[in-house]
Amino acid sequence: MFNYFLRRFGQSFLVLIAMSCIVFLGVFAIGNPIDLLVNPQADEIERVRATAALGLDRPLYEQYFTFLKGAASGDLGRSFVFGVPALELILSKMPATIELALFAMVIAVAIGIPLGLVAGLRPDSLIGRSIMAFSIVGFSLPTFWVGLVLIMFFAVQLGWLPSNGRGETTLLFGVPVSFLSWDGLSHLLLPALNLALFKLSLLIRLTRAQVREAVLQDYVKFARAKGLSQGRVIGVHILKNIMIPIVTVIGLEFGSVIAFAIVTESIFAWPGTGKLLIDSINQLDRPVIVAYLMVIVALFIAINFIVDLVYSLLDPRVRLGQSSGGGH
Amino acid sequence: MTLAYHRSAKNALLTTICSLALLALPATSSVAQTKTREVSIGLQAAITSMDPHYHNVGPNNSLVRHVFESLVHIDENQKLVPGLATSWKAIDDLTWEFKLRKNVRFHDGSPFTAEDVAFSIKRAPNVPNSPSSFATFTRSIADIKIVDSHTVLVKTTSANVLLPSDLAVVRIISKNVGEKASTEDYNSGKAAIGTGPYKFQEYIPNQRVVLKANFGYWGGEEPWDVVTFKMLTNPAARVAALLSGDVQMIETVPTADIVKLSKDAKYSLVDKISNRVIYVHLNQSTEKSPPFVTAKDGKPLDKNPFRDLRVRKALSMAINRDAIVSRVMEGKAQSAGQLLPEIFFGTSKKLKPQKFDPEGAKKLLAEAGYPNGFAMTIHGPNNRYINDANIAQALAQMYTRIGLDIKVETMPSSVYFTRATKLEFGFMLLGWGTESGEQGSAMRSLLATHDTAKGMGVTNRGRYSNAEFDKVLSAALVTMDEKKREAMIIKAAEMVMGDVGLIPLHYEFSTWATTKGLRYAARTDQYTLAIGLKPTN
Numbered sequence: 001m002f003n004y005f006l007r008r009f010g011q012s013f014l015v016l017i018a019m020s021c022i023v024f025l026g027v028f029a030i031g032n033p034i035d036l037l038v039n040p041q042a043d044e045i046e047r048v049r050a051t052a053a054l055g056l057d058r059p060l061y062e063q064y065f066t067f068l069k070g071a072a073s074g075d076l077g078r079s080f081v082f083g084v085p086a087l088e089l090i091l092s093k094m095p096a097t098i099e100l101a102l103f104a105m106v107i108a109v110a111i112g113i114p115l116g117l118v119a120g121l122r123p124d125s126l127i128g129r130s131i132m133a134f135s136i137v138g139f140s141l142p143t144f145w146v147g148l149v150l151i152m153f154f155a156v157q158l159g160w161l162p163s164n165g166r167g168e169t170t171l172l173f174g175v176p177v178s179f180l181s182w183d184g185l186s187h188l189l190l191p192a193l194n195l196a197l198f199k200l201s202l203l204i205r206l207t208r209a210q211v212r213e214a215v216l217q218d219y220v221k222f223a224r225a226k227g228l229s230q231g232r233v234i235g236v237h238i239l240k241n242i243m244i245p246i247v248t249v250i251g252l253e254f255g256s257v258i259a260f261a262i263v264t265e266s267i268f269a270w271p272g273t274g275k276l277l278i279d280s281i282n283q284l285d286r287p288v289i290v291a292y293l294m295v296i297v298a299l300f301i302a303i304n305f306i307v308d309l310v311y312s313l314l315d316p317r318v319r320l321g322q323s324s325g326g327g328h
Numbered sequence: 329m330t331l332a333y334h335r336s337a338k339n340a341l342l343t344t345i346c347s348l349a350l351l352a353l354p355a356t357s358s359v360a361q362t363k364t365r366e367v368s369i370g371l372q373a374a375i376t377s378m379d380p381h382y383h384n385v386g387p388n389n390s391l392v393r394h395v396f397e398s399l400v401h402i403d404e405n406q407k408l409v410p411g412l413a414t415s416w417k418a419i420d421d422l423t424w425e426f427k428l429r430k431n432v433r434f435h436d437g438s439p440f441t442a443e444d445v446a447f448s449i450k451r452a453p454n455v456p457n458s459p460s461s462f463a464t465f466t467r468s469i470a471d472i473k474i475v476d477s478h479t480v481l482v483k484t485t486s487a488n489v490l491l492p493s494d495l496a497v498v499r500i501i502s503k504n505v506g507e508k509a510s511t512e513d514y515n516s517g518k519a520a521i522g523t524g525p526y527k528f529q530e531y532i533p534n535q536r537v538v539l540k541a542n543f544g545y546w547g548g549e550e551p552w553d554v555v556t557f558k559m560l561t562n563p564a565a566r567v568a569a570l571l572s573g574d575v576q577m578i579e580t581v582p583t584a585d586i587v588k589l590s591k592d593a594k595y596s597l598v599d600k601i602s603n604r605v606i607y608v609h610l611n612q613s614t615e616k617s618p619p620f621v622t623a624k625d626g627k628p629l630d631k632n633p634f635r636d637l638r639v640r641k642a643l644s645m646a647i648n649r650d651a652i653v654s655r656v657m658e659g660k661a662q663s664a665g666q667l668l669p670e671i672f673f674g675t676s677k678k679l680k681p682q683k684f685d686p687e688g689a690k691k692l693l694a695e696a697g698y699p700n701g702f703a704m705t706i707h708g709p710n711n712r713y714i715n716d717a718n719i720a721q722a723l724a725q726m727y728t729r730i731g732l733d734i735k736v737e738t739m740p741s742s743v744y745f746t747r748a749t750k751l752e753f754g755f756m757l758l759g760w761g762t763e764s765g766e767q768g769s770a771m772r773s774l775l776a777t778h779d780t781a782k783g784m785g786v787t788n789r790g791r792y793s794n795a796e797f798d799k800v801l802s803a804a805l806v807t808m809d810e811k812k813r814e815a816m817i818i819k820a821a822e823m824v825m826g827d828v829g830l831i832p833l834h835y836e837f838s839t840w841a842t843t844k845g846l847r848y849a850a851r852t853d854q855y856t857l858a859i860g861l862k863p864t865n
Contacts, residue, residue, distance in 0.1 A: 030746075031747070036745065037383075037460050038459070038460040039460045039464070040760070041769075043464055043467070044780035045467070046463050049463065050461065053459075054459060081374075081376050082376050083376075093534070148564055148568070151565075151568045155568065155572035162572065163569050163571075164569045164574055165536070165574070166535070266561065266565065267564065269558065269559070271535035275534060275561075281742070282711070282740070
């Protein structure tokens with residue numbers, strides 16, 4: 001077990017180093033932030049001053065090593081644009097993104113798995129077909145378009161929900177959350193629904209496929225033959241056995257929802273990290289881009305680790321640390 | 329924590345019940361009168377700091393104007409008007425005297441005096457970590473002498489006719505507060521104490537800025553108690569916020585939505601010509617072919633065609649500016665013949681937009697030795713100016729018509745400007761907003777011979793150079809007499825435009841949309857200010 005942790009940790013560390021190196025080179029190759037940051041009316045003296053103030057006058061490898069040195073002590077640099085520590089800026093936006101992602105995943109799981117079950121148990125019924133049709137629509141519509149349609153319908157035409165921003169927040173265990181007040185919740189609903197739609201469709205299709213496979217298995221037939229109730233067959237025998245692939249997908253998708261909520265966040269002006277990232281890329285705010293990707297990589301590593309742990313709980317045959325693991 | 333939650337839930341419930349009750353009442357108007365007068369405004373750019381001296385960019389300079397004021401203010405047409413100074417004059421070539429307004433108080437109640445002015449001007453260029461400082465505006469200042477509590481003398485190192493307009497951008501902060509404060513203290517609001525009509529309430533980066541009325545304001549009461557600026561960088565989200573009633577005004581209405589909004593009776597649209605000209609720089613830095621310009625067979629040309637006045641003139645004549653204005657810009661632009669519209673200082677009444685004349689252009693190209701034209705790539709940004717990529721496409725079609733082989737390549741501004749500054753392009757689509765509002769400073773940046781040491785031609789990406797024009801312009805820039813200076817600037821402008829130093833296309837219009845019942849005093853400097861937003865009745 002200890003060896004397993006150590007190996008995972010070592011791998012994660014190498015991934016972080018490689019990623020920061022790639023981002024440094026990548027942002028450098030795009031362009032010079034000074035051309036965007038310094039007022040075009042400024043003179044040459046000012047350009048030289050700003051270049052030096054942001055440390056851009058030194059060679060790239062030197063800038064990179066300064067960054068590594070800082071990173072070792074937890075300092076990922078200061079945002080060029082905002083002048084505040086990049087990590088602090090990202091962490092201040094993180095609760096909003098995580099709340100949005102969690103809420104979206106809850107919607108996706110709470111609706112997706114039951115619908116998938118129904119569609120899997122009654123694949124040829126009208127309801128089963130309608131669920132599949134819905135999932136195809138949810139799958140194929142682009143997020144930004146659905147977002148705009150949701151805004152046009154619920155905010156502009158009906159006027160039920162606000163079109164943008166994050167509402168009132170209350171502190172829960174010291175973290176600002178918005179789902180505890182109606183104002184906050186009303187701001188959260190549309191972006192969460194928009195973000196959930198794709199995952200929802202994915203879960204429907206995945207659950208349906210798994211269920212259809214499982215109902216044909218001998219143990220299900222046997223359970224039925226034993227005279228177990230329908231509820232017990234579905235709830236215990238089918239559902240539990242199809243959970244492993246579903247948990248994997250939920251875990252990975254949760255990571256990607258946090259990391260790539262960018263489109264939804266910019267359409268709904270949701271003040272999370274995705275919006276921060278896209279603005280930072282447009283401004284070539286390298287410290288923020290690097291710090292953001294470091295945080296996201298760390299997050300993915302953590303999620304994968306948790307998924308592995310959940311496997312071992314769900315399937316007693318899986319042992320952590322053994323070479324082939326879960327095989328996924 | 330749970331207590332707070334219960335209370336806010338109860339509040340929310342109460343508000344809901346109250347608003348339902350209000351809906352049921354027929355006479356709501358009398359109740360509405362006593363409500364706080366709130367307004368929300370959707371901005372297109374992120375505000376990066378509440379420190380007025382941290383980042384010298386338009387959106388920040390515009391927003392902090394509510395909380396902090398300057399000695400000299402700028403009105404809707406970029407004319408200088410008294411701000412915290414009631415009057416100013418040049419005593420000699422190197423000295424300006426500012427008389428300060430009396431009985432002005434900061435938000436913390438302390439009086440505004442000459443000490444605050446001297447402190448602010450000293451702090452402005454020296455804020456740590458500033459990505460774009462205010463040093464450009466204070467560079468000419470040698471010393472500030474406090475004559476009495478409400479008179480200051482500003483000494484300059486050389487004659488600077490633009491000093492009042494430079495100081496219009498430098499906001500005055502309180503010395504007492506500012507001495508101990510860092511940029512973080514302004515962002516948190518602790519030090520955000522100015523003399524302006526609004527007080528700081530909240531700043532959340534990339535999200536919103538909330539201001540509340542300063543009832544003791546020397547300039548009289550403002551119509552709003554609370555103003556919220558929301559940063560809605562996505563154009564569709566900005567329009568949706570207006571349509572759904574989340575904000576009452578937005579800036580920079582996307583061209584595609586202008587027609588729809590102007591037909592809707594629930595909204596009013598205002599626009600105004602801006603100080604931004606869209607133009608083309610032709611790279612004249614090379615002896616032979618400039619980058620991305622070749623003969624039609626791909627071989628390099630033996631001389632740089634852009635160094636030939638006939639070619640430059642032909643490239644200007646081939647452009648149908650009216651078509652760009654009416655088709656690409658939906659009428660929200662005006663064809664340009666110089667660097668600033670005629671309402672600005674130092675602009676010539678004689679310089680009209682070049683007439684569209686493709687036949688004449690062909691003839692000039694033939695005279696210059698290119699009867700069959702040549703090949704070139706048009707480079708431009710695709711997220712910096714209004715419809716920039718479409719303008720580049722339109723230009724390509726017009727040049728194809730006079731027999732040139734054209735390719736178009738547009739890219740994000742983060743890539744484009746770095747390469748353009750390195751002169752990696754031949755034909756560059758660019759824009760320039762003249763913050764000082766006078767044509768002399770625009771020509772100094774864009775057309776004077778490139779010499780960074782002297783601060784001349786700093787942004788002259790075409791590397792156009794004309795010694796005679798340089799002489800007239802340099803003389804104009806140090807002439808203190810307004811009338812004489814304007815005449816000299818006009819003379820320089822007529823020289824350089826006659827020589828097609830660059831090709832002006834059009835002046836952008838800034839657009840704002842408000843809900844009916846509100847009126848915005850549209851501005852040429854593209855600032856979006858709650859100060860100019862008033863209810864119509």
